[in-house]
Amino acid sequence: MIASKCYHCGDDCNRTKVLFDDKAFCCNGCKTVYEIFTSNGLSKFYDLEANAGTSPNEIPKKYDFLENEEIVKQLVEFDEEGIQVVGLSIPTIHCSSCIWVLENLNRLHPAIKNSQVDFPKKTIRVTYDVNDFSLKALVMLLSSIGYEPYISLEEFNKKNQKKDRSLIYKLGVAGFAFGNVMLLSFPEYFEVEEFWLDQYKLVFRWLMFAFSLPVVFYAAQDYFKSAIKGLRSKLLNIDVPIALGVLTLFLRSTVDIVFDLGSGFFDSLTGLVFFLLLGKYFQQKTYSFLSFERDYKSYFPIAVTRLNTNGKEENVQVYKVKKGDRLLVRNQEIIPVDCILMKGDAEIDYSFVTGESQAIFKESGDKLFAGGKQLSGVLEVEVLKSVSQSYLTELWGNSVFQKDKVSDFQSLTDGIGRRFTMAVLSIALVASVFWLFHQPNMVLNVFTAVLIIACPCAIALAAPFTLGNMLRIYGKYGFYLKNANVIERLAKVDTAIFDKTGTITTSNKDVVSYEGIELTDEETALLKTTLRASNHPLSRSLYNILKSNDIEILDEFQEHTGLGIEGRSKEHSIKVGSAAYVGEKTVASHTNTSVYISADEDFKGRFVFKNKYREGAEDLFVELGKSMDIGILSGDNDGEKKRLQSLLPGKIRLLFDQKPKDKLEYIARLQETNTVLMVGDGLNDAGALAQSDVGIAISEDINVFSPACDGILDASNFIKLPTFMKLSQKAIKIIKMSFILSLCYNLVGLCFAVTGQLQPVVAAILMPLSSISIVVFTTLMTNLLGKKLNSTQNNND
């Protein structure tokens, strides 16, 4: 077989190649999507970007709950006169071909009136006619072409949230006023005593006053609010001197024009607010397609299938499930509550919860925990606890999740702000006292001039521009942070704690070793042929590593769900599966997942799957170990302890058998003396991630679930973590340097102010100049840091 790329999705199609229309497809799903596209005139999809598709999942009955009208009503945005509008989140949107095909949905079904994609958010808004269509049909249609929407409890609950666009409005108002005021103030800067100007300068001045009103009372209101809030809690944050500066500028200018003392500082005032808001806007870079607030709600189903007393199936909302109910859990569905397995063979994937990707087998009578995903067949379960009381969801009751890390943290800027305000106020007082004795009529002039010129615009801009730019640079390298504040916290970290499974081990690559009697070539070939027919994840990974090129024709193949598979060719047979299935009684006390093999009813041996540590994990620990303490918290038993110890440098603390709550408490204890970084991946780390000073979630695919955290790190960039941390420290240094730079400007301005010579034109030049030079300086420096990251990348390649 020649390995070729699937025409639709670009995967290698070596296992089950499907040929159609002279093109190779990796599976029937991809072929079907191709058929749908070409027969509806959407073949352009493949011209726009090659191999852009996503192979569809099979979901026979998963969306039955969308027949429930109550649920549909909650999900749609608009529902009147037979027209419904719905917004759906589709994580698989990734390229321009996706946009094109999704915006041409009406070609696939005439009832769809209109569809619009929001690419950065990965959402689609569809308008459709309900007469011969429904939400369920739409979801099924999307899934059938590989764009399965993501419908979760979280979205179900957060309906009708209004978008906050106030910052853009404020920025618009300030920019508009700044431009106009600047034009109006120009004449007086150039000609002071001229007949023509003298006649009209009052008009100009009052116009400027009018323009500055919305700036002070609307655009700058957040600074006043924050300053008042800070003062109430006896904190001098950076917004206090800013609010003071804005207020002084406005009052002094108004007094100036009322008593005809001068033209006022309206252009400085509007410019100041405009620049500050610009910094805020720049820092507000968010990754709207990622969610950093996810809890169990975002991946639990909205509705479940309940069997009522007559044995009939009905769809009910997950919150309505009570203890004692009988539920049906289908293939690929998530178990929403703690329950007891009554019927069926459970093969549960707990990877969301623990990060461990190997499925666990359960028999009827066993207890199942919420959060697992059923992988084969239908289960019937009896509910033990309601959703909110289940083992996993209980963790979210912990007060840690209500903690606001941003407001608890005193940022560098606020720290400077406190000292700065003190210094400015004392300079203003000293200067005023001096002038009181020399020229009492100058006192007010000097006092206000000091407050105006010392307004820390440049200081307030340094952090937003540096951190905002760093955020963007990190994002380019697959490190997505929740907000700019995280960078400052990251720079302070002195202890790093890692989760083991799924964090420092990868979940998509296993090390497989064989123990037992060597298999003959013939047996290996038969084994490979048998595995080829099975869709089980373990079969697939085993199939991929077996080195045999002979593919035989099976005379007989049987799959026993939850047990194993059996293949027969000519007179030989082979069995693959659990120990009990192949007839092996001595189950070794092994913690790793094993697949047992028997040929012609004779036990041969087993394949053991071991977690593989991420590439470069060793280097990473050595690198990090130089500057901080490292620890590993694992929810597993200590079977891997020796292997870890040999892999890692000596002073690492290893803790095993840690429950989610233990992890949280361990972090809390460490925080008494240290600043702690937690790196984890599953829901079981969620508590620790929330408790730690910086919680980073490692994710193989950033679009799928990751728990609530401060940052999401793409797993392929795991080894760059020490570099990211070093760069955050450098970013803090850049901010400090810009503080010094802006203080120099302030000193120059203060010389004018204390000598009573501050003309509006001086302020009008000095203020924008200092702001712009800070912006240029920080942008250049951070880009320089970004280059460094780029060069480390090249070295590693």
Add this chain to the structure above:
Amino acid sequence: MSVIYVLLAISISVAIVFFAAFVLSVKNGQYDDAYTPSVRMLFEDELLPDVDSGISENKEIEQPKSTNQ
């Protein structure tokens, strides 16, 4: 009345018209998604009016790679 008042009135009302247009565009959500329209624009020729004949011109379209994430 001096001509300067007329000029001022005109210039400021023009500025206010543009400002109103900006506010309106923000309100209509034009600033919510600044990326997708840039891609959508390139597809305008690709919208096929009726059932596709199967032979669509195969012109290569240079796509801006989605680098904004």
